Structures are given as C-alpha cells and as structure tokens.
Amino acid sequence: MTEVGIDAIEIRTGNLRLDLPNTFAPQKGEDPEKYTKGLGLTGSSFPDSYEDIVTMAANAAHRLMERKGLEPEDIGRIDVATESAFDNSKPVSTYVAGCLEQVFEGDFHHANKGERKFACIAGTQSLDDAYNWIRAGRNRGRAAIVIATDTALYARDDPGEATQGAGAVAMLIDEEPDLVSLSLEQGYGSADETDFLKPNQQFPSVDGKRSVQVYLARMREALEDYKSVAGDIHPDDFAYGPFHTPFPGMVRKAAVLAYRNLIRDTDIEDVIGEQIGEQPRRDEFADDDAFVDALTDYTDALSETERYQHWYSATIEPTLGIAREVGNWYTASVHLARISALRHAAENDIDLAGDRLLVGSYGSGAQAEIHTETVQDNWREEIEALNVDEQLDRRYDLTFAEYEDVHDAHNHDMDTETEELTTPESEFVFDGWGRMGERKYRYVE
Numbered sequence: 001m002t003e004v005g006i007d008a009i010e011i012r013t014g015n016l017r018l019d020l021p022n023t024f025a026p027q028k029g030e031d032p033e034k035y036t037k038g039l040g041l042t043g044s045s046f047p048d049s050y051e052d053i054v055t056m057a058a059n060a061a062h063r064l065m066e067r068k069g070l071e072p073e074d075i076g077r078i079d080v081a082t083e084s085a086f087d088n089s090k091p092v093s094t095y096v097a098g099c100l101e102q103v104f105e106g107d108f109h110h111a112n113k114g115e116r117k118f119a120c121i122a123g124t125q126s127l128d129d130a131y132n133w134i135r136a137g138r139n140r141g142r143a144a145i146v147i148a149t150d151t152a153l154y155a156r157d158d159p160g161e162a163t164q165g166a167g168a169v170a171m172l173i174d175e176e177p178d179l180v181s182l183s184l185e186q187g188y189g190s191a192d193e194t195d196f197l198k199p200n201q202q203f204p205s206v207d208g209k210r211s212v213q214v215y216l217a218r219m220r221e222a223l224e225d226y227k228s229v230a231g232d233i234h235p236d237d238f239a240y241g242p243f244h245t246p247f248p249g250m251v252r253k254a255a256v257l258a259y260r261n262l263i264r265d266t267d268i269e270d271v272i273g274e275q276i277g278e279q280p281r282r283d284e285f286a287d288d289d290a291f292v293d294a295l296t297d298y299t300d301a302l303s304e305t306e307r308y309q310h311w312y313s314a315t316i317e318p319t320l321g322i323a324r325e326v327g328n329w330y331t332a333s334v335h336l337a338r339i340s341a342l343r344h345a346a347e348n349d350i351d352l353a354g355d356r357l358l359v360g361s362y363g364s365g366a367q368a369e370i371h372t373e374t375v376q377d378n379w380r381e382e383i384e385a386l387n388v389d390e391q392l393d394r395r396y397d398l399t400f401a402e403y404e405d406v407h408d409a410h411n412h413d414m415d416t417e418t419e420e421l422t423t424p425e426s427e428f429v430f431d432g433w434g435r436m437g438e439r440k441y442r443y444v445e
C-alpha cells in the first residue's frame with residue numbers, strides 16, 4: 001500500500017510577542033514561576049492589528065507552495081481547521097485561496113475547499129479527511145493543503161489569558177510523503193462535554209480545571225481504543241510523543257498517565273516495580289476511592305523514577321520547545337509539537353528515519369484521537385527548510401499597555417483601532433471591509 005502522509009510543513013506565527021513571566025505576570029500580581037514552572041510558558045505569540053487567521057494561514061501556505069515549487073493546479077483540496085472563524089457561512093479556505101491567487105498564476109477553481117470545526121482537534125480531523133480523500137483515489141494525482149490556524153485569545157482577566165497564542169501550521173498531504181506517513185489505525189475518546197465552548201461568541205467560556213480533567217479522560221480512552229485496533233504498544237516503540245499542548249504543564253500531567261498506561265504488563269513495569277511496587281489493579285481494592293488513592297500514590301512515585309524521567313526528557317520534553325515560546329495555537333498546537341520534536345532530532349543529529357511518533361490530538365467539547373506516524377527518509381531536509389527561529393526571533397516584544405490596546409483592537413465587540421507595531425513585509429495583510437461585510441486582504445511586497 002502506498003504511504004500517505006505529510007509531505008511538507010510550514011508555520012506562521014503572529015508577529016507580536018507577550019513576555020509572560022516578565023511583562024504579564026507582574027501586572028497580574030503573580031509569581032513569574034507560575035508561568036515558567038507551572039504552566040511551562042515563557043511567551044505568547046500575538047497577532048498585530050493587520051493579522052488574523054486568514055493572513056497567518058495564507059502566509060504559511062504561500063511559503064509552503066513556493067518552497068515545494070507548487071502551482072494551484074497541483075492542489076485538489078484546501079481545508080482549513082479553526083475555532084476562530086468569523087463567518088458562519090463562507091469558509092476561511094476561500095479567503096486563503098483568494099489570497100494565494102494574488103501571488104500565483106492560475107487558480108484553485110477546481111479544488112475542493114472546506115472548514116473543519118471541533119475545537120483543537122479539527123486540524124487532525126482535516127489531516128484525516130485529506131488522507132482518506134487520497135486513499136480513496138479521488139485526488140486525481142493532486143495533493144491537499146491542510147491549514148490549522150487560530151487566534152487563541154481569551155477575554156481579559158479570564159484565567160485562560162495566560163495561555164493565549166496565535167499562529168498557523170500549513171501541511172501538504174500527499175502520497176509517498178517526505179516527512180511522515182500516517183497510520184491506518186486510529187483510536188478515539190469522545191463524549192458530550194461542557195468544558196470549553198464559544199456559543200456564538202468570540203472569546204471562550206471555559207471551565208479551566210474541568211477542561212484539564214476532560215483532556216486526560218478523553219486521551220486515556222483514545223489510547224485504549226488505539227490499542228484495541230493496533231495491539232499492545234510499548235513506550236520504547238516511539239521516538240517522540242507530540243500531544244495537543246494548550247500549555248506545556250498540561251502535557252506534563254498527561255505524559256505520566258500515558259506512560260503508566262503504556263508500561264502496564266511490560267518489562268518496564270517489572271523493573272520499576274522493584275522500586276515502587278506494581279501498579280494497583282481495580283480488583284485488588286474494595287471500592288473505587290481506595291483504588292484511585294492507590295493509583296494516585298503510584299503515579300506520583302512513578303513520576304519520580306529515573307526511568308520515567310529519562311523517557312519524559314527524551315520523548316516528551318522535545319515536543320514542547322516551540323509551545324513554550326508561543327502559547328496555545330489551538331488547532332495547530334499538536335502539529336507544532338510534531339515540528340518541535342523533529343527539529344530537536346535534526347539539531348541533535350538524531351537519525352529518525354523509520355522511527356515512529358505517538359500523536360495525541362485533543363479538542364474540547366470533547367474528543368481525543370491517537371494515531372501513529374512513521375518518519376520518512378527525507379524528514380531532515382524538510383525540517384531544516386523551516387524558518388521557525390527566524391520567525392520567533394523577529395516578533396515585536398509588547399509592553400503591557402500595547403498588549404491591552406492590541407487585544408482591544410482584536411475584540412469584535414470593541415470599536416477600537418491601534419497603530420501597527422510592526423511593518424509588514426512580503427506577507428498578506430488584512431485590508432479592511434468589503435460592501436457585504438467580507439474581509440479584504442492584500443499582499444504587501
């Protein structure tokens with residue numbers, strides 16, 4: 001069977017940066033270590049006044065197409081995943097195609113376009129849609145572009161404000177991919193949950209503490225479901241575990257639970273058992289409470305073991321590098337975690353070809369998906385072609401007053417404008433409103 005997966009990938013960050021420990025925390029009267037140690041964040045990417053989900057998506061896709069030498073006729077499908085859409089009818093992908101048609105000859109008139117919504121998991125769902133479209137043989141030899149783009153902004157003073165971010169990841173999905181191929185097997189954990197939602201409002205209503213519990217519960221179900229189709233898996237089967245990263249501290253919580261699950265009934269459980277005993281099993285306890293208490297004690301002890309800490313440092317920590325500097329990119333977050341991991345391997349001269357990734361996606365509301373990916377032979381060349389550091393380094397550092405102004409300028413309910421803090425160059429920008437309330441964009445040379 002021909003492999004299908006991600007052939008190439010690009011990111012686009014918002015052009016501004018909010019320093020969380022040094023600029024945001026003091027204004028909130030909070031200890032900077034809540035950010036650096038607790039949430040695991042140093043900065044948020046933020047959109048300048050001329051940026052939005054369309055500009056970031058189009059800028060990422062533009063670089064992707066140019067770098068891969070693609071023309072519009074090579075693309076049979078453009079799907080955009082977002083939870084920051086501003087139109088209930090016209091999909092963001094049409095705006096993105098319109099932008100790209102300004103800079104490429106030809107058009108996307110024969111490409112299928114859509115928009116996917118299921119909170120942060122929609123990016124992975126779009127990836128799955130593109131995979132299925134190619135596997136079904138309906139692509140006429142063409143590739144798909146999948147873009148995950150979000151301005152993950154919260155209302156001022158919402159606890160989520162600490163985890164904001166803005167950016168896009170564009171992916172080229174094709175046969176015989178250069179970067180990673182996707183597994184046929186997938187596992188799902190899905191339930192009707194009220195943890196994070198935006199009922200026709202721009203900023204989310206969030207039950208933050210509950211959202212953390214729902215993330216963990218759905219991920220566990222998805223892992224179980226994955227194992228039920230793929231068979232037992234072992235922690236050492238995977239070079240990296242990129243997970244949805246609303247903030248790195250969330251992944252730290254999830255990782256130890258995943259590890260506990262993965263080592264059950266393996267040689268690792270036996271080895272670790274010599275130090276901390278075996279994992280508690282439900283049938284050994286009279287009631288649920290006693291079992292949960294024992295499991296919590298075991299998990300705490302597990303997180304302190306050298307074996308776990310080594311696994312975490314090698315397999316999980318490298319996935320968090322970019323998230324620490326940009327915050328939550330919602331639909332793009334897990335795809336940024338994959339880039340972060342592969343970049344770590346390239347920088348450390350690790351040979352990854354043929355190695356596997358355990359990919360955990362999550363969207364509030366709520367659904368988790370686990371699948372695996374196999375790193376392809378040309379992965380290093382692809383990853384080294386990215387300009388992640390350049391983009392992150394050139395962001396403009398906001399003062400708190402500027403942050404307040406630009407947050408207001410992006411607030412749909414406020415009628416304020418603010419000066420651009422950066423000068424756009426070789427990029428798409430928001431260019432005002434059209435006669436039917438549509439957004440207009442232009443390319444700045």
Ligand code: CAA
Nearest residue numbers: 031033034037038039120159160208209211212215246364
């Ligand atoms: N030094 C070290 N650590 C500190 C500290 C200090 N001085 N002060 C606080 N901390 C730690 C806390 O102990 C806590 O860690 P633990 O959870 O491990 O105990 C962490 O820093 C955060 O502190 P708080 O819990 O006090 O922070 P908070 O109450 O302000 O809110 C939050 C945290 C609930 C996650 C909030 O940021 C939020 O609502 N975020 C949005 C929702 C979200 O991201 N949920 C994640 C799951 S849902 C999802 O994944 C979908 C999505 O993308 C939104």
